[in-house]
Amino acid sequence: MTLSRRKAIALIGGGTIFAAGAASAAFLTTRTPGRALAPWDLAGSYADPRERALSFALLAPNPHNLQPWLVALEGEDALTLHQDTARRLPETDPYDRQIIIGLGCFLEQMVIAASADGYDVDLALYPDGEDGPVARAVFAPGGTPDPLAAHIMDRRSCKEPFEDRALPASAVETLTGYADVVIDPARVAEIKELTWDAWLVEMQTERTLMESVDLMRFGKAEINANPDGIDLGGPFLESLMLAGILSREGQADPDSSGFQQGVAMYEEMLLATPAYAVLRSGGNTRADQIEAGRRWLRLNLATTGMGLALQPVSQCLQEYPEMAPHYKRAHALMAGQGETVQMLGRLGYGPQTPRTPRWPLEAKRMNA
Numbered sequence: 001m002t003l004s005r006r007k008a009i010a011l012i013g014g015g016t017i018f019a020a021g022a023a024s025a026a027f028l029t030t031r032t033p034g035r036a037l038a039p040w041d042l043a044g045s046y047a048d049p050r051e052r053a054l055s056f057a058l059l060a061p062n063p064h065n066l067q068p069w070l071v072a073l074e075g076e077d078a079l080t081l082h083q084d085t086a087r088r089l090p091e092t093d094p095y096d097r098q099i100i101i102g103l104g105c106f107l108e109q110m111v112i113a114a115s116a117d118g119y120d121v122d123l124a125l126y127p128d129g130e131d132g133p134v135a136r137a138v139f140a141p142g143g144t145p146d147p148l149a150a151h152i153m154d155r156r157s158c159k160e161p162f163e164d165r166a167l168p169a170s171a172v173e174t175l176t177g178y179a180d181v182v183i184d185p186a187r188v189a190e191i192k193e194l195t196w197d198a199w200l201v202e203m204q205t206e207r208t209l210m211e212s213v214d215l216m217r218f219g220k221a222e223i224n225a226n227p228d229g230i231d232l233g234g235p236f237l238e239s240l241m242l243a244g245i246l247s248r249e250g251q252a253d254p255d256s257s258g259f260q261q262g263v264a265m266y267e268e269m270l271l272a273t274p275a276y277a278v279l280r281s282g283g284n285t286r287a288d289q290i291e292a293g294r295r296w297l298r299l300n301l302a303t304t305g306m307g308l309a310l311q312p313v314s315q316c317l318q319e320y321p322e323m324a325p326h327y328k329r330a331h332a333l334m335a336g337q338g339e340t341v342q343m344l345g346r347l348g349y350g351p352q353t354p355r356t357p358r359w360p361l362e363a364k365r366m367n368a
């Protein structure tokens with residue numbers, strides 16, 4: 001989560017930070033975590049077409065930006081994708097459902113990037129069963145370039161309030177080809193309340209809160225050292241950190257004023273939502289979860305191309321006991337009998353937010 005200046009002002013209740021902050025002009029201009037963002041500039045710059053596609057794939061959305069992927073090139077034209085089981089979210093995603101969705105996003109972005117590069121990818125999911133690699137991919141020249149590739153570099157998960165502006169009917173119609181789109185005001189209001197209630201459960205449950213806090217990276221040095229997780233960076237937030245207003249201790253302490261301002265900020269964001277996108281599936285197998293990820297990525301690229309913002313809001317879909325009532329509510333509201341809601345996202349008009357950190361491809365190679 002990269003907090004904007006506006007949000008950061010909300011975080012401290014406005015006003016006094018400029019006096020409190022120890023920031024000099026030089027400090028403010030050198031806070032970009034260049035190393036953590038370098039993979040964005042390296043995308044497409046490799047000699048091997050598989051590496052070129054992978055260098056785009058690793059820019060895919062994924063839960064808490066854990067990047068739980070490992071890849072091995074095989075022979076001249078193939079690769080395998082493996083789940084990095086050291087990168088899990090055992091408290092909020094105990095069955096790895098969301099982690100697998102993120103791997104589906106990775107695969108789809110790989111296939112789309114390869115298509116734009118003149119390669120067709122033949123994918124086999126779990127070729128050795130669910131304990132083996134997630135997928136084996138064989139690249140061959142050919143195929144049809146996918147126009148969604150044009151939006152890979154601008155795609156974001158937009159963690160900001162959206163404008164109070166309805167989606168035009170034409171946009172709703174287009175997006176209905178990708179997901180269920182909810183614009184009915186009464187249903188939007190119900191889902192809004194659900195996302196807020198569910199988010200509060202995550203914050204008020206110590207072990208789920210701490211799972212996030214442990215993944216927070218405070219400032220440029222931490223972000224460059226670990227380009228994953230929840231990145232809290234940029235000049236303004238770093239001046240809050242220097243002033244002692246934003247800290248790991250504060251974020252772990254529900255009684256602290258920093259924590260409470262953060263809650264107010266999140267409420268404002270969640271409530272500033274004119275529409276939702278929902279992905280559901282008839283089953284809930286690993287293949288269904290990969291497919292949901294592939295669909296989410298296509299939706300996210302399509303919204304990007306349409307100038308729309310999208311943010312997953314997953315708390316009510318999470319499978320731990322304290323969340324069970326909201327999980328049930330989510331399914332009653334958004335799924336048919338026996339279906340699983342795989343993804344729920346806020347949809348609307350929002351600002352273009354900064355790129356988020358990534359580990360470079362070289363860190364994700366099993367046989368480099």
Ligand SMILES: Cc1cc2nc3c(=O)[nH]c(=O)nc-3n(C[C@H](O)[C@H](O)[C@H](O)COP(=O)(O)O)c2cc1C
Nearest residue numbers: 061062063064065098101102156157312313314356
């Ligand atoms: C399965 C899944 C669940 C996610 N859930 C949330 C969520 O609940 N809230 C949120 O703000 N972002 C969520 N995200 C978005 C990630 O935080 C985001 O993809 C990651 O931080 C990288 O940022 P980017 O998408 O802007 O590149 C989710 C992404 C995926 C794939």
